Amino acid sequence: xxxxxxxxxxxxxxxxxxxxxxxxxxxxxxxxxxxxxxxxxxxxxxxxxxxxxxxxxxxxxxxxxxxxxxxxxxxxxxxxxxxxxxxxxxxxxxxxxxxxxxxxxxxxxxxxxxxxxxxxxxxxxxxxxxxxxxxxxxxxxxxxxxx
Numbered sequence: 001x002x003x004x005x006x007x008x009x010x011x012x013x014x015x016x017x018x019x020x021x022x023x024x025x026x027x028x029x030x031x032x033x034x035x036x037x038x039x040x041x042x043x044x045x046x047x048x049x050x051x052x053x054x055x056x057x058x059x060x061x062x063x064x065x066x067x068x069x070x071x072x073x074x075x076x077x078x079x080x081x082x083x084x085x086x087x088x089x090x091x092x093x094x095x096x097x098x099x100x101x102x103x104x105x106x107x108x109x110x111x112x113x114x115x116x117x118x119x120x121x122x123x124x125x126x127x128x129x130x131x132x133x134x135x136x137x138x139x140x141x142x143x144x145x146x147x
Contacts, residue, residue, distance in 0.1 A: 022045045026086050063135065096141070
């Protein structure tokens, strides 16, 4: 078992220089606030990893009013804006991770989420979080594949 783990580790280490040449940091600068210490997205090969989005008005650190429903709409609009700026669409999303400040918001979140994606839906994980940035009700990060 240890030999297989070691070989896997060695394979990954050997591949890192090639992967590093394919890393592009994507920052249009108008969806996330310029004050934040992370990129809107990072492209590695044909994979695009979007940073988590909360329901802030584009370019600000101000959450939209209206609770979970409006925050979820803004989150999804922000995700879609980052995708579009980078030549992608929601159809290119293959995985989402959803964080909810209150799991009782799950049904409302899902109602809004379904209105942005069409079947077949991306793979998804969701969990309750004890505190999200700026007191947000939800945060969503996504992975997409560039055609």
